[in-house]
Amino acid sequence: MIAAVRPSISTMPGLTIGDTIPDLELETTHGKIKIHDYVGDSFCIIFSHPADFTPVCTTELGGMAKCMPEFQKSGVKLLGVSCDDVESHKEWIKDVESFTPGSHVRYPIAADPKREAIKQLNMVDPDEKDAEGKPLPSRALHIVGPDRKVKASMLYPASTGRSMEEVVRVVQSLQLAAKYMVATPVNWKPGDPVVISPGVSDEEAKRMFPQGFEVKDLPSKKGYLRFTQIES
Amino acid sequence: MIAAVRPSISTMPGLTIGDTIPDLELETTHGKIKIHDYVGDSFCIIFSHPADFTPVCTTELGGMAKCMPEFQKSGVKLLGVSCDDVESHKEWIKDVESFTPGSHVRYPIAADPKREAIKQLNMVDPDEKDAEGKPLPSRALHIVGPDRKVKASMLYPASTGRSMEEVVRVVQSLQLAAKYMVATPVNWKPGDPVVISPGVSDEEAKRMFPQGFEVKDLPSKKGYLRFTQIES
Numbered sequence: 001m002i003a004a005v006r007p008s009i010s011t012m013p014g015l016t017i018g019d020t021i022p023d024l025e026l027e028t029t030h031g032k033i034k035i036h037d038y039v040g041d042s043f044c045i046i047f048s049h050p051a052d053f054t055p056v057c058t059t060e061l062g063g064m065a066k067c068m069p070e071f072q073k074s075g076v077k078l079l080g081v082s083c084d085d086v087e088s089h090k091e092w093i094k095d096v097e098s099f100t101p102g103s104h105v106r107y108p109i110a111a112d113p114k115r116e117a118i119k120q121l122n123m124v125d126p127d128e129k130d131a132e133g134k135p136l137p138s139r140a141l142h143i144v145g146p147d148r149k150v151k152a153s154m155l156y157p158a159s160t161g162r163s164m165e166e167v168v169r170v171v172q173s174l175q176l177a178a179k180y181m182v183a184t185p186v187n188w189k190p191g192d193p194v195v196i197s198p199g200v201s202d203e204e205a206k207r208m209f210p211q212g213f214e215v216k217d218l219p220s221k222k223g224y225l226r227f228t229q230i231e232s
Numbered sequence: 233m234i235a236a237v238r239p240s241i242s243t244m245p246g247l248t249i250g251d252t253i254p255d256l257e258l259e260t261t262h263g264k265i266k267i268h269d270y271v272g273d274s275f276c277i278i279f280s281h282p283a284d285f286t287p288v289c290t291t292e293l294g295g296m297a298k299c300m301p302e303f304q305k306s307g308v309k310l311l312g313v314s315c316d317d318v319e320s321h322k323e324w325i326k327d328v329e330s331f332t333p334g335s336h337v338r339y340p341i342a343a344d345p346k347r348e349a350i351k352q353l354n355m356v357d358p359d360e361k362d363a364e365g366k367p368l369p370s371r372a373l374h375i376v377g378p379d380r381k382v383k384a385s386m387l388y389p390a391s392t393g394r395s396m397e398e399v400v401r402v403v404q405s406l407q408l409a410a411k412y413m414v415a416t417p418v419n420w421k422p423g424d425p426v427v428i429s430p431g432v433s434d435e436e437a438k439r440m441f442p443q444g445f446e447v448k449d450l451p452s453k454k455g456y457l458r459f460t461q462i463e464s
Binding site: 016053058155157 | 248249285286288290292294295323324327330331357358359384385387388389390391393396398405406409414416417418419420427428429430451454456457458
């Protein structure tokens, strides 16, 4: 009899866009947190960093903290994750805030010394190990919607720090698309025109977007590329 | 007898950073391509779009085409993927090039009507279906290294067009980190200072970076945040 072979989590991590974020209970710098309770009915950014007291991470957590006013205005919560313990996080926050003047790390950072959360959250970097050979997190970032589903993910390695402008841009795109039947074109920035979703007929679009819209004249003459302006 | 239950690919897609890209044979606008042969010893960006003749995709493929000179300078190849057939791609390219003046879609676009490639490449968007109820790709983008491993991924939904600036930025970060023992901090842009990897001792750093480096003075006094300038 051949045993059922199930791919191991480390070679086949599950979490991708459309999946519900697992409702893990995490020890954090703000005490115990259950992910679904923490997300509540907000958008939430759950992001990992390889290790406390390392260079890129120190610049990144300051960058996230500096964008807190922006995120709070949009009702977006933040949750950091690494494998270091809570005491280490608390000591390290002093470095983070010192390096990025004006940053206050007011969001919780979870401690995952057993590497259970980072496996379930698809945040393992197979190329990075700590001094004891244990796996370390990648620079993974999931934007979770109020339905607790992953809407977008950026999976970067330890060597590439994120762009806060890109994180804010994607959150604002997701929030616009959740509110209106629109999508954001390549290189869109907040305030730029958006496109009307293909499922919306021209008749419906006239009702939904009384401000009007412009149909691009393309060789196919299919009329699918329609721009409109949404006031934010 | 109970059949071995293997999680379905749609609920447990495998491909994440560190994984080798599957060596699929794809029908493309440039003929048959085997992914590993195509990657060769270059960096390669493999990216999906939900469907031909839809608004965001038309802006995005033009954006990718417009960055071709930048990518060619860095030796980076491009490969598009969607579920439409090759004839559809070829017709649609006329719209793409018409919308983005100066863009020439010179990279291949693969046709995956059977949805086999998008499943194996973790490019399925479970929230999007075509008129027949078949799955559609998300706006997934994998940056694959010369070792055919996924170095970074951006998984965006149909409603969020990518930022070409961010794609170029991440590619340049990955290429710098592949060449020198450095990493790029939050919000780094090409030409900005980089940080020296934690594994490099100060003694080694003096040899590796004769241009010198600056150690940031932080409350922990651990001296791990070291900036240097790399000429590109």
